[in-house]
Amino acid sequence: MSAPAYPEPRRGAPAALARAATRFFRSIARWTLGIFGELGRRVLFTRESLRALGEPRTYLPLLAQQMRNIGVDSLPLAGIVAAFIGAVTAYQTTYQLFPGVQYSVVGWITRQSIVLELGPLLTALVLAGRVGARMTAEIGTMRVTEQIDALETLAYDPVAYLVVPRVLAGMTMVPLLTILAIAIGITAGLFTVLVATEVRLNDYTTGLHLTFTTFQVYYALIKATLFGTSIALICSYEGYVAETGAEGVGRSTARAVVISSVVILLLDALTALYLARKLAP
DSSP, X not given: OOOOOOOOOOTTHHHHHHHHHHHHHHHHHHHHHHHHHHHHHHHHHHHHHHHHTTOHHHHHHHHXXXXXXXXXXXXXXXXXXXXXXXXXXXXXXXXXXXXXXXXXXXXXXXXXHIIIIIHHHHHHHHHIXXXXXXXXHHHHHHHHTTHHHHHHHTTOOHIIIIIHHHHHHHHHHXXXXXXXXXXXXXXXXXXXXXXXXXXXHHHHHHHHHTTOOHHHHHHHHHXXXXXXXXXXXXXXXXXXXXXXXXXXXXXXXXXXXXXXXXXXXXXXXXXXXXXXXXXXX
C-alpha cells in the first residue's frame, strides 16, 4: 500500500508574505507622513497669517467688505435656523415633562440648550457651509487663474490681502451672529410655547432667569470666536492651495467644508471638557 501524497509547501509563500507586509507598512508610513505634512503646512500657513497682521494698510481697507460677507449677508439664514431650533427645543421640552414638574423648566432648558450649545454650534456649522465654501471658491479661483501670482508681482502680500481680512471678520462676526441667534432662538421658543402649549409668559421668563450667570454668555462667545477663526483659516488655506482647474477648486471647496465642520465639532467637545470645568463659578 503506497503512502499518501501530501502537497509540497509553497516555497514562495514567505516571500509573498514579506512583500505584503512591506507594502502594508509602506502605506502606513505614507499615510502618517501625509498627515503630519499636512498639519505642518497648515501650521506654517497660520504663522504666515500672524506675520501678515503687521501689514494693516493691506488688509484694513478690505475688512469691512469681508465683515459684510460673513456677518450681514448670513444673518437671514442664521436667524431662520435659530428660530426653528428655539421653537423645536421649547416645544419638545414641554411635552417631555412628567406630571408635577413646573413649567419654568421649559424656559431654563431652552436657555441652557441654546446659549451653551445649539446657538454657537449650529451657527458655526451653517456658516461653514455658506461662508466657508464661498471663501474657498473665491481664493481657489484666484489661485488657478494666477491672480495670486499677480498680487505678488505687484508687491502685495497675498496672505495679508486675502486671508487676514477674512480671519479677522470671522473672529468678529461669528460671535455677533451667535448672540443674535441666541436671542432669536429664545424668543422663538417663547412664542411657540405661548401659542401651542399651556406654558405662560411668567413661567417661561422665570426659567430664563433661573441659575443664569454671565459665564454662560462668555462661554458661548469663546466658542463662537474659536469657530469663526477655524472656519476662516481652514477655508482660506484650502483655497490658497487649490489645484489647477475647476475640478481642483471643487475638490478644495468640498474638503474645506468637511474639515471645518469636523474641527468645529472637535473644538466644541474640547471647550465643553475644559472651559466648563475651569471657568465655571
